[in-house]
Amino acid sequence: MxxxxxxxxxxxxxxxxxxxxxxxxxxxxxxxxxxxxxETIFTLKAGTGRMALGDSLYVEKVINRPRVFQWLLRVxxxxxxxxxGTYRFTPGMSVRDMLxxxxxxxxxxxxxxxxxxxxxxxxxxxxxxxxxxxxxLKDDSYATxxxxxxxxxxxxxxxxxxxxxxxxxxxxxxxxxxxxxxLKMVNAVESAWKGRADNLPYQDQNxxxxxxxxxxxxxxVAAERDKVASVFINRLRVGxxxxxxxxxxxxxxxxxxxxxxxxxxxxxxxxxxYVIAGMPPGPIATPGEASLNAAAHPAKTPYLYFVADGKxxxxxxxxxxxxxxxxxxxxKALKEKNAQ
Numbered sequence: 240m241x242x243x244x245x246x247x248x249x250x251x252x253x254x255x256x257x258x259x260x261x262x263x264x265x266x267x268x269x270x271x272x273x274x275x276x277x278e279t280i281f282t283l284k285a286g287t288g289r290m291a292l293g294d295s296l297y298v299e300k301v302i303n304r305p306r307v308f309q310w311l312l313r314v315x316x317x318x319x320x321x322x323x324g325t326y327r328f329t330p331g332m333s334v335r336d337m338l339x340x341x342x343x344x345x346x347x348x349x350x351x352x353x354x355x356x357x358x359x360x361x362x363x364x365x366x367x368x369x370x371x372x373x374x375x376l377k378d379d380s381y382a383t384x385x386x387x388x389x390x391x392x393x394x395x396x397x398x399x400x401x402x403x404x405x406x407x408x409x410x411x412x413x414x415x416x417x418x419x420x421x422l423k424m425v426n427a428v429e430s431a432w433k434g435r436a437d438n439l440p441y442q443d444q445n446x447x448x449x450x451x452x453x454x455x456x457x458x459x460v461a462a463e464r465d466k467v468a469s470v471f472i473n474r475l476r477v478g479x480x481x482x483x484x485x486x487x488x489x490x491x492x493x494x495x496x497x498x499x500x501x502x503x504x505x506x507x508x509x510x511x512x513y514v515i516a517g518m519p520p521g522p523i524a525t526p527g528e529a530s531l532n533a534a535a536h537p538a539k540t541p542y543l544y545f546v547a548d549g550k551x552x553x554x555x556x557x558x559x560x561x562x563x564x565x566x567x568x569x570x571k572a573l574k575e576k577n578a579q
Contacts, residue, residue: 269311269335273301278329280347282409285323292321292341302334311338318342325371325409346408353420355402355527356455359384362400362525366416371409387414388421398448398522399424427531435535440475446518451526451534453519456485460552461529468537470545470555479543481512481519489523549573 281299283292289312293305302308311334312319321341328337351369353362363379366372376383385393401423405416432444441447454467471481487503488495490510504511510519526534542555544562549572556562 269315270333272330273328273332273334273337274303275301275328275330278327280325281328282325283321283323283341287321287323289319301328301337308334348406348408351405351407351416353400353402353405353525355530356524357402358524359397359400362417362420363413366413371411372407372416373410373412375412375414384417388418390421392445394521395445395448398452398525399428400525401427402525402527427528431531431535436537439472439535439537445521447534448526448531449518449522451530452522452524453481453483453485454533455526455530456524457483458553463553464529464533465536465538466540466542466555467545467553468533469540470542472537473540473543475517477543478516480514480516483512486510486512486519486523490519 279299279301281296281301283295287295289309293302293308293312296302296308297305315335318335318338321338322344324344324346326340326345327347328340332340349369349371351365351372353365359381360379363376363384367374367379376387381396382393385396390396390399400417400420403420403423405420407416428444428448432447435441435447439447441450450468450471453471454464458464458467471483473479474481484499484504487499487508487510490508491503504513507514509515510523512519540555541557544556544559544565545553546556546562546565547569548554548565549569554565554569556565
């Protein structure tokens with residue numbers, strides 16, 4: 240009996256030691272860093288159980304002890320209530336941090352930058368190339384986009400998506416992102432329209448956005464935008480053509496090769512403001528907030544002309560003779576710069 244008692248006692252001691260060692264390994268794993276050296280995107284599929292999660296993390300080389308990992312989930316069951324989604328793991332996270340992230344449901348956010356001055360076609364291309372976006376548009380035509388978004392004005396597409404960095408989670412649809420951008424632009428234009436200066440020659444909100452898009456393409460200098468706007472407003476008021484190169488480029492479409500010729504300026508298109516009178520039929524790009532504000536509140540100036548000054552800004556003039564001298568000064572400065 241004594242021998243049996245000693246044997247049982249020895250077994251109990253051995254089991255206790257083994258359990259202690261096991262608990263130590265579990266705690267060590269929980270507090271140890273995951274194995275990644277770079278930021279890693281990990282997708283946890285719906286219905287994934289504890290065994291499958293451990294195997295997946297092991298295969299992705301996030302952890303190296305899948306059996307101990309299973310014991311951790313048993314010892315700390317609150318860590319096993321993970322949620323499906325796409326998560327961002329960062330170097331330095333502990334295994335416990337990782338499991339708490341999976342349990343939180345706080346999925347990875349991805350940025351998509353819609354830049355001022357770009358076209359909606361550029362945004363659609365970006366969406367096609369963006370990671371983890373679910374594509375629902377059958378093609379990238381403006382008509383398809385207008386129909387999918389059920390736009391109140393189906394022909395008001397270009398220029399009507401707010402330029403910003405849009406954050407999204409995996410499997411967000413292209414339309415969900417575009418709806419957010421469109422709604423914000425609609426609200427911004429509505430606000431600018433209500434607060435616009437008196438007696439501006441715009442027939443509707445789309446013309447306000449059109450003017451803002453022209454300003455956006457003509458200058459990147461914030462302090463100049465309202466003066467550029469004043470030139471175009473002054474021209475409209477006296478019946479002069481706008482004569483702005485960006486409208487010609489937009490009207491040329493795929494024919495534009497990076498250079499404008501005199502023939503291009505003389506070739507009629509719906510957007511060629513060297514040929515048509517008044518405003519083009521719609522925006523030529525997406526305006527930013529500053530350009531939208533400039534279109535709604537142009538400066539009060541006598542200017543009818545402006546030309547690049549060779550220093551990043553523009554020279555403004557009230558008459559053609561002065562404008563021509565400014566053009567010659569710009570061409571001279573450009574020639575000297577190219578000769579250096």
